[in-house]
Amino acid sequence: MQVTITINGQEVSRDIEPRMLLVHFIRETEGLTGTHWGCDTSNCGACVVLMDGKPVKSCTVLAAMVEGHEISTVESLEVDGQLDPIQQGFHEKHALHCGFCTPGMLITTRALLDENPNPTDHEIRTAISGAICRCTGYKNIVAAVQWAAEHEAATRQEV
Amino acid sequence: MQTPGPFEYERATSVDGAIASLVKHDGDARIIAGGHSLLPMMKLRLANPEHLIDINDLTELSYIRREGDEVRIGAMTRHAELMSSELLAEHMPVFRDAEEVIADPVVRNRGTIGGSLCQADAAEDLSAVCAALKAKIVIRGPEGERVVGLDGFYIGPFTTAVGDSDIVTEIRIPLRPNSSSAHEKVERRAGDFAIAAVSAAVWLDGGVISEAGLALSAVGPTTIQVARAEEMLAGKTPSEELFVAAGEIAAADCAPLADGRGTVEYKRHLAGVLSKRALRRATARALHQEEH
Numbered sequence: 224m225q226v227t228i229t230i231n232g233q234e235v236s237r238d239i240e241p242r243m244l245l246v247h248f249i250r251e252t253e254g255l256t257g258t259h260w261g262c263d264t265s266n267c268g269a270c271v272v273l274m275d276g277k278p279v280k281s282c283t284v285l286a287a288m289v290e291g292h293e294i295s296t297v298e299s300l301e302v303d304g305q306l307d308p309i310q311q312g313f314h315e316k317h318a319l320h321c322g323f324c325t326p327g328m329l330i331t332t333r334a335l336l337d338e339n340p341n342p343t344d345h346e347i348r349t350a351i352s353g354a355i356c357r358c359t360g361y362k363n364i365v366a367a368v369q370w371a372a373e374h375e376a377a378t379r380q381e382v
Numbered sequence: 383m384q385t386p387g388p389f390e391y392e393r394a395t396s397v398d399g400a401i402a403s404l405v406k407h408d409g410d411a412r413i414i415a416g417g418h419s420l421l422p423m424m425k426l427r428l429a430n431p432e433h434l435i436d437i438n439d440l441t442e443l444s445y446i447r448r449e450g451d452e453v454r455i456g457a458m459t460r461h462a463e464l465m466s467s468e469l470l471a472e473h474m475p476v477f478r479d480a481e482e483v484i485a486d487p488v489v490r491n492r493g494t495i496g497g498s499l500c501q502a503d504a505a506e507d508l509s510a511v512c513a514a515l516k517a518k519i520v521i522r523g524p525e526g527e528r529v530v531g532l533d534g535f536y537i538g539p540f541t542t543a544v545g546d547s548d549i550v551t552e553i554r555i556p557l558r559p560n561s562s563s564a565h566e567k568v569e570r571r572a573g574d575f576a577i578a579a580v581s582a583a584v585w586l587d588g589g590v591i592s593e594a595g596l597a598l599s600a601v602g603p604t605t606i607q608v609a610r611a612e613e614m615l616a617g618k619t620p621s622e623e624l625f626v627a628a629g630e631i632a633a634a635d636c637a638p639l640a641d642g643r644g645t646v647e648y649k650r651h652l653a654g655v656l657s658k659r660a661l662r663r664a665t666a667r668a669l670h671q672e673e674h
Contacts, residue, residue, distance in 0.1 A: 242387070242389060264384075265422065265489055283421050283422065283492070285414075350487055352486045353485065353487060
């Protein structure tokens, strides 16, 4: 079947099998391997992407269901060599080790900050409760999100 | 790699169109809403529909509104919307209690109330919520609409009164004064299905419980409505002893199986303790002794 999906601002039309999962569409059809394919059971959160601005687990969405919708992947965060503050925060606060969960963590926490620019530690932990990291113990991830929130607030004040 | 078996996909543009397609495919088609129950079943090949009818475009099935003495919830309403609804938080705080512990925020952006109820997983929380609140389910099929209570909705594990050519369109919950509700759950880790969970609702009249709702998740083949406890509570003045007695009935009347989540004894114990806590909290809320 033919689907038309806007992915990172670019509209693409592809012929796919109806049973193709969004995560495989993103990785294999579009070659955007930043989105990771983890547990395959909507538990781990490595495959989270934004669908119309809201985080969803792309292992549990059919590509066919996304026809006419907008998807943003981790590749959309960096623009012209400039990292998104959430990416900078993960860098500054050493919020990753192996990096497998990181794309999902970045997208999930980017969505959190878009909705709640000044989250508490508890709100951050709730937001990433569907994302599993086996390296960091989450402490540095929470610190990274706070770093990004603070820097975004400072940037807004300058403007 | 888990991939569903092959199927044909179509998008419904109306409820009647979806029903017509179900009729046409005569038992080989399934409705897909959020997909967070059906797609995992399809990946495991426990469900193998030849045809999928996607109802995500049917925004007319997505609402939470007050109509007369009922709150009506469209079947396509997503968990995140149930959680953020101020109408539900004010009149039926059991919804927010439950939503806070259903899966995780990302899953809640997709999963729907209609899908959760139709999945009929005994460990699922919203079925207990709806049972405690004495909700009615609107099922539409080729012959028209029928409205069933939760007792007539669940036929067995993963089995409901929704036929091959039917679709759940709405959940109706009676709205009455001097009432409140609460949900209590114990799970192994954030986002997991319950080891045991309990929804309770109380309706008060002059300081006396005029009616109560008590329903259990994950401790039987289906969601369990504890009718004996509900009857015992009716007409009584709320007290800690009363809630303990209701909990003892819940522990006796549930039918848990031992599994990786716990032993039969442990689950019965939880059913009792969580019933007591849920009734206590629902009553405190109805008496405005606790913030919603």
